[in-house]
Amino acid sequence: MIRSHVLVCGGTGCTSSGSEQIIKLLESEIEKQGLTQEVKVVRTGCFGLCALGPIMIIYPEGAFYSMVKNEDIPEIVSEHLLKGRIVKRLLYHETVEGENIRSLDNTPFYKKQLRIALRNCGVINPEDIDEYIARDGYLALGKVLTEFTPAQVIDTMKRSGLRGRGGAGFPTGLKWEFASKNAADQKYVCCNADEGDPGAFMDRSVLEGDPHAVLEAMAIAGYAIGADQGYIYVRAEYPIAIKRLAIAINQAHEYGLLGKNIFETGYNFDIELRLGAGAFVCGEETALMTSIEGHRGEPRPRPPFPAVKGLFGKPTILNNVETFVNVPQIILKGAEWFSSIGNEKSKGTKVFALGGKINHTGLVEIPMGTTLREIIEEIGGGIPNGKKFKAAQTGGPSGGCIPYSLIDIPIDYDNLISIGSMMGSGGLIVMDEDNCMVDMAKFFLEFTVDESCGKCTPCRIGTRRLYEMLEKIASGNGELEDLDKIEELSKYIKANSLCGLGQTAPNPVLSMMHHFREEYLAHVVDKKCPAGVCKNLLTFIIDENKCVGCTLCARNCPVNAIAGSVKKPHVIDKAKCIKCGVCLQKCKFGAVLKK
Amino acid sequence: MKNLAELAEIRDRMKNKVNIRETNGDNIRVLVGMATCGIAAGARPVLNALVEEVNKRSLSNVTITQTGCIGICQYEPVVEIIEPGKDKTTYVNMTIEKALRVVSDHLANGRVVNEFTIGAAAK
Numbered sequence: 181m182i183r184s185h186v187l188v189c190g191g192t193g194c195t196s197s198g199s200e201q202i203i204k205l206l207e208s209e210i211e212k213q214g215l216t217q218e219v220k221v222v223r224t225g226c227f228g229l230c231a232l233g234p235i236m237i238i239y240p241e242g243a244f245y246s247m248v249k250n251e252d253i254p255e256i257v258s259e260h261l262l263k264g265r266i267v268k269r270l271l272y273h274e275t276v277e278g279e280n281i282r283s284l285d286n287t288p289f290y291k292k293q294l295r296i297a298l299r300n301c302g303v304i305n306p307e308d309i310d311e312y313i314a315r316d317g318y319l320a321l322g323k324v325l326t327e328f329t330p331a332q333v334i335d336t337m338k339r340s341g342l343r344g345r346g347g348a349g350f351p352t353g354l355k356w357e358f359a360s361k362n363a364a365d366q367k368y369v370c371c372n373a374d375e376g377d378p379g380a381f382m383d384r385s386v387l388e389g390d391p392h393a394v395l396e397a398m399a400i401a402g403y404a405i406g407a408d409q410g411y412i413y414v415r416a417e418y419p420i421a422i423k424r425l426a427i428a429i430n431q432a433h434e435y436g437l438l439g440k441n442i443f444e445t446g447y448n449f450d451i452e453l454r455l456g457a458g459a460f461v462c463g464e465e466t467a468l469m470t471s472i473e474g475h476r477g478e479p480r481p482r483p484p485f486p487a488v489k490g491l492f493g494k495p496t497i498l499n500n501v502e503t504f505v506n507v508p509q510i511i512l513k514g515a516e517w518f519s520s521i522g523n524e525k526s527k528g529t530k531v532f533a534l535g536g537k538i539n540h541t542g543l544v545e546i547p548m549g550t551t552l553r554e555i556i557e558e559i560g561g562g563i564p565n566g567k568k569f570k571a572a573q574t575g576g577p578s579g580g581c582i583p584y585s586l587i588d589i590p591i592d593y594d595n596l597i598s599i600g601s602m603m604g605s606g607g608l609i610v611m612d613e614d615n616c617m618v619d620m621a622k623f624f625l626e627f628t629v630d631e632s633c634g635k636c637t638p639c640r641i642g643t644r645r646l647y648e649m650l651e652k653i654a655s656g657n658g659e660l661e662d663l664d665k666i667e668e669l670s671k672y673i674k675a676n677s678l679c680g681l682g683q684t685a686p687n688p689v690l691s692m693m694h695h696f697r698e699e700y701l702a703h704v705v706d707k708k709c710p711a712g713v714c715k716n717l718l719t720f721i722i723d724e725n726k727c728v729g730c731t732l733c734a735r736n737c738p739v740n741a742i743a744g745s746v747k748k749p750h751v752i753d754k755a756k757c758i759k760c761g762v763c764l765q766k767c768k769f770g771a772v773l774k775k
Numbered sequence: 776m777k778n779l780a781e782l783a784e785i786r787d788r789m790k791n792k793v794n795i796r797e798t799n800g801d802n803i804r805v806l807v808g809m810a811t812c813g814i815a816a817g818a819r820p821v822l823n824a825l826v827e828e829v830n831k832r833s834l835s836n837v838t839i840t841q842t843g844c845i846g847i848c849q850y851e852p853v854v855e856i857i858e859p860g861k862d863k864t865t866y867v868n869m870t871i872e873k874a875l876r877v878v879s880d881h882l883a884n885g886r887v888v889n890e891f892t893i894g895a896a897a898k
Contacts, residue, residue, distance in 0.1 A: 183826040183839060185795055218823065239795045240838045264809045264841025303796050313782060314789030322779045436777070444778055 182220045184261060187237045189302065191226030191388050192381070192420050193542075194233035198250070199223075202234055205250055209257040219261050225389015227302035229289055230542035232272060237284075237302075244284050245270040288558050289540050294521065294529050297345075297505045298545045301389030306424050309431040312392040318437055320508035321396050324403055325445045328511075333404040334360060337507070339515035341527030346372055346463075346500030347575060347604045348680070349526075349593040355497055358487035359405040362495040367407035369398050370491060370498040372468060373414035373421070376460035377576035378627060380607035382531040383501035385543050387414065387421035390505065391428035395438060395451060397504035400511065402449045405497060410449065413468050415456040425453055460577075460631035464679045465498045466490075467633065478635045479679035500605065502531055522548030526592035530603065536573075536610040539564050549590040552582055556610060567612040571695065575604025577624040577631075578684035580691025581617070600691040602684070616713035617696040618703050621689040622650045628685040639682025642673040646686060655716045658704040663693065712774045715759040719775050722763075724749035726771035733763035733772060791833060801859055802838040803882065805829075808853040810844035816851035817870075824871040825854070828878040837882055850896060856881060865893040 188194075188203050206221050227235050232246035236256075243266045245256065252270055259265045268276065274287040284290055295301075304311040312318070324333055338353030359367060371394060375383040387394065398410040414422055429451055432438040440448045454472050461467045462477040469491045471477040490496025506528060510518045519527045526548035532555065534541055539561030546555065556562065556569060563569050571581040574591075580601030582589060589595055593603050611620065625647045634640045646669055649662050670686030677683045693700050702708050709717040722733070722742075727749040734742040734750055741757045744750030752763070764772040807813070807822045822841065829837050845853050850867035854877065857863050864887055866877060873891050880886045889895055 181823055181827040181830060182792070183822065187796065218826075237796075240840050262809070262841075263811075263814070263843060264807075265843045304793065310785055310789045311793055313785045314793040316786070318782055319786070322782055326779065443782075 182218060183240075184219045185239045186219060186221045186261070187224045187239070187302065188221065189225070189227050189233060189235040190223035190306075190420075191230075191301075191385055192418070193226065193230040194235055195420065197234045199234040201250060202236070202248055202253065205253040206257070209253050210261065213257055213262055215257070215261055222305045223307070224304060225301040225306050226298075226385035226543055228293075228298065228385075228543040228545075229272070229540060231540050232542075241266060241281065242283060243267075243281060244272045244275050246272040288561065289542075289544070292550065292554060292559055293545050294547050295545050296509055296521075296529050297386060297502050297531050298389070298543065299509070300393065301385055301543075304390070306389050306391055307427050309392060309428070309435060312390070316508075316512060317392055318396055320511035321399050321437070322443055324400050324511055325443050325447055330360060330404045330406065333400065333511075336510060336515045337404070340510045340518040341515075341522075342503065342506055342510065342518065343526065343593060344500060345502035345506075345530065345605070347578065347602060349603055352499060352503055355487060355499070356401060356404050358485070359407075359495045359497045362488055364495050366409070366492075366494045367402075367405055368491045368494055368496040369402045369405070369407045369410040370469065370472070370496055371398055371410065371412040371504055372463060372465070372498055372500050373412055373418075374456045374463035374468060375415060375418075375501075375605065376463040376631075377578075377605050377607045379533060379535045379609050380576060380605050381533050382543060382606045384418050384421055386501050386505050386531075387418065388424055391421075391425045392432065393505045393508060394425075394501055395428055395432050397507035398451060399438065399442070399449045400507055401497060401499070401504070403447055405495070407495075407497075408448045408450070410451040411454050411472055411491070412451060413454045413456055413462070413472060415458065417458060422453065422455065429453070459633070460627070461633045461679070461681050464681060467679065468498065469496065476633075478633045479681075481678060502606070523590065523592055525594050530591070530606060532606045532608045534560050534608050534610065536608075537563050537567065537569075537612040537615070538610040546591075548592045551588050551590050553587045555591070555608070556587070560610070563610070563612050567614065570611045570613050570615055571617070571692075572611065573601075573609040573620070573624075573688070574607070575602040575684075575687070576607045576609075577627045578602065578680065578687055579604045580687045581611070581620075581695060583695040585695075600687070600694060602687070614711055614713070616709055616711040617692040617699050618650065618654050618709070619711075619713045621692045622647065622654055624688040625650060625685065628681060632681065632685075636676075636678040636682060638673045638676040639678070639685065642669060642677075643682065643685045645669060646673070646689065650689065653700070653703050654709075654714045656703075656707045656714075660704055663700060663704065666690075666693065718759055719754060720752050720757055720759060720761070720763060721773055721775065722750050722752055723771045723773055724751075726769050728769055728771075730768070732766050732768070736762050736766050738762065791830060791835065794835065802836050803859075804857045805837060805839045805882070806842040806855040806857065807839065808843070808845045808851055808855075809841035812844060812848040813851045813853065818852035820871055821852045821854065821869045821874050824874045825878060828875055829882065832878065832883055834878075834882055847893065850893060866891045867893045867896050 234248045236245040275282045334357050342352045343349040459477050462471045466480040467477040486496045529545050531545045571583045573581050629643045629647050632639045729747040741753045852869040854866040880888050
């Protein structure tokens with residue numbers, strides 16, 4: 181009789197930190213101790229606290245073990261599983277309160293989270309359809325097919341206020357309504373699982389941790405608009421997600437939850453996977469559909485919109501993974517429940533992937549309207565190494581930055597647009613005082629230039645020119661008029677590009693130039709990089725008061741640019757210096773300065 | 776799967792197996808002493824019997840877990856029952872049969888089995 185469950189995170193993050201090996205060791209150790217009939221090991225999806233992986237939670241006690249190593253397993257099995265003595269030193273320190281374990285829900289990381297899209301991640305085994313069903317899986321589909329008309333489903337979605345979680349925030353119910361109203365002999369439901377934003381892994385975690393939720397939602401959407409075929413376009417760089425989706429589709433077929441005559445209602449719906457080949461532009465809806473059709477992923481002009489003429493020329497809806505995963509809950513708990521979360525124009529929750537200079541890197545799901553300060557200081561655990569928060573980038577290469585001065589902004593679709601950013605898919609990159617806002621703009625633009633499909637001139641040529649201007653500034657050759665040129669060119673690119681990639685590519689540089697103008701001026705006028713990043717604008721010098729003449733820097737300099745004899749202060753030859761920073765790294769006396 | 780009834784059947788069968796993964800502070804906690812003294816005295820069969828019986832009766836408000844040395848080694852196997860807002864009950868010299876009785880009387884029906892408690896044993 182199973183009396184204890186050991187949940188081990190099997191998301192990509194923890195898997196790459198060795199959670200598969202941990203599971204194997206656990207199972208063999210449990211067998212050695214004769215506990216196989218009593219303890220169940222479950223591989224789940226992502227818990228969200230990726231910074232502390234590999235993660236293991238043991239129930240019924242709810243002990244949250246973090247950074248578990250192979251060597252810890254024998255102790256966990258013999259002390260905790262056999263004798264009931266929790267291994268305190270492995271506990272996530274925020275859950276330890278004197279002699280007791282604080283519930284995970286009360287730790288700063290989880291306290292303000294509301295896990296709706298992520299409700300099953302970290303709880304169920306994503307490769308077991310029965311566990312999904314145990315937590316009300318496929319109940320929403322059953323309800324919809326037996327109690328709702330398609331119009332009622334659409335009405336529920338409209339009243340819930342759900343907006344697209346892929347970034348643009350278009351009202352989902354409205355999108356479905358457009359598609360349902362266009363008569364055709366064939367319609368399609370597509371799921372955008374391309375997730376191209378660098379640093380974003382919300383959709384990946386959902387696909388790896390709760391794939392059935394996506395399948396169920398797509399079937400509900402198909403019923404609402406009158407489609408019988410769905411495609412999930414998932415990027416090939418997500419092998420675990422692909423594997424779990426394939427298993428889930430097979431299991432759903434076996435149970436008759438996908439295919440013909442679902443729940444004996446005569447409704448047919450099937451889903452196929454299509455793999456992306458690594459192009460960021462294929463996350464754009466028309467480029468995605470063009471790719472499924474077998475062509476090179478390039479966007480098309482709109483109108484006609486996909487709801488009228490989409491995949492293979494038929495009415496199609498395309499929704500993001502996170503948008504879909506909210507649907508079964510909205511059906512089961514009602515539109516009023518969903519619209520009671522968040523604020524007036526942005527309902528529900530949003531999943532964010534916290535990355536960059538933040539202590540609790542990982543996945544969080546919070547109600548709309550939570551402030552950036554709460555995310556960074558409370559949930560995120562603050563900036564590491566005592567550094568100061570400078571800005572946070574939302575929306576990745578399509579978004580803008582939120583500077584420290586706006587840290588109390590409630591995060592929602594419209595607030596972010598009003599300050600020159602956007603919600604985006606949910607990647608939140610935190611930057612501190614050591615990040616340069618010229619360098620960061622260059623970083624994002626380098627990405628979009630590379631990913632531009634080349635079909636339209638404003639994006640193909642315009643983004644490259646923008647990038648060249650930024651390179652000019654970062655290398656110390658910038659002129660004041662370059663800043664005006666960047667603004668003018670950016671406005672042109674935004675207004676005239678064929679698709680969202682080009683239309684949003686200038687956002688990072690526009691936003692960073694706006695909020696950090698002094699920093700840009702410093703690069704252009706003073707030829708200095710205040711954050712100490714842009715190499716060409718830096719000078720490495722040795723403070724002769726601190727230098728003890730140990731010669732370590734001189735011996736390690738790759739270009740022999742440092743002169744000096746033993747026990748005498750050393751000097752760097754500026755002409756030879758390539759600014760690699762090795763001397764700064766090696767000096768034990770803090771005598772090398774970067775200015 | 777033919778219809779919603781079959782779906783409900785799977786859900787009911789699996790629900791108890793999965794809800795152990797939610798920590799609930801309001802549950803009745805059953806602690807089985809599983810230190811060396813407890814294990815040596817035969818606490819594991821008692822633990823397993825408790826788990827099986829609670830599951831058979833679908834008592835979803837009960838959490839069974841082990842604990843370390845309670846300190847009354849001569850009375851092992853020991854089972855403590857902690858109900859929110861009530862005094863702790865300590866059952867001693869437990870066996871499988873006694874465990875089943877505790878589940879049916881105390882956990883399912885709220886009646887402490889006095890003759891199994893430490894108070895009765897100490898006399």
